[in-house]
Amino acid sequence: MELLNEAERADALDGLPDWDHDDARDAITRSFTFDNFSQAFAFMTQVALLAEKANHHPEWSNVWNRVDILLTTHDAGGLSYRDIDMAQAIDALVE
C-alpha cells in the first residue's frame, strides 16, 4: 500500500471527522473515553482482534478509562488506505 497523496488524504479525513491528522507523523489520531477500565480494555481487545485480522496495528496507550490511538503505515512511512480502513472499523466499534 502506498502513501496517500494530498487530495486522497483530505478526502479520507473528511470521512473521519472524529480523527485528527498528525502532520509530523503523517498519521491519524483519536482518543476514546469509557466509563471505566474494564470497558476501555474490552474495546482494546476488540481493536487488537481487528488489527491482527488486518495485519495492521495501532500505536496506542491506555490510562484507566482512556485509550489514545495513532494509526500510520510503518511500511509506507505515512498514511495509507490501511489506516483509513482501520479507523473506520474502529469507529464502528463505538458508534
Ligand SMILES: C[C@H](O)[C@H](O)[C@H]1CNC2=NC(N)=NC(=O)C2=N1
Ligand atoms: C511484517 C508485518 O506484516 C508488517 O510489519 C505489518 C504489521 N503491522 C503493521 N502495522 C502498521 N501500522 N503498519 C505497518 O506497516 C505494519 N506492517
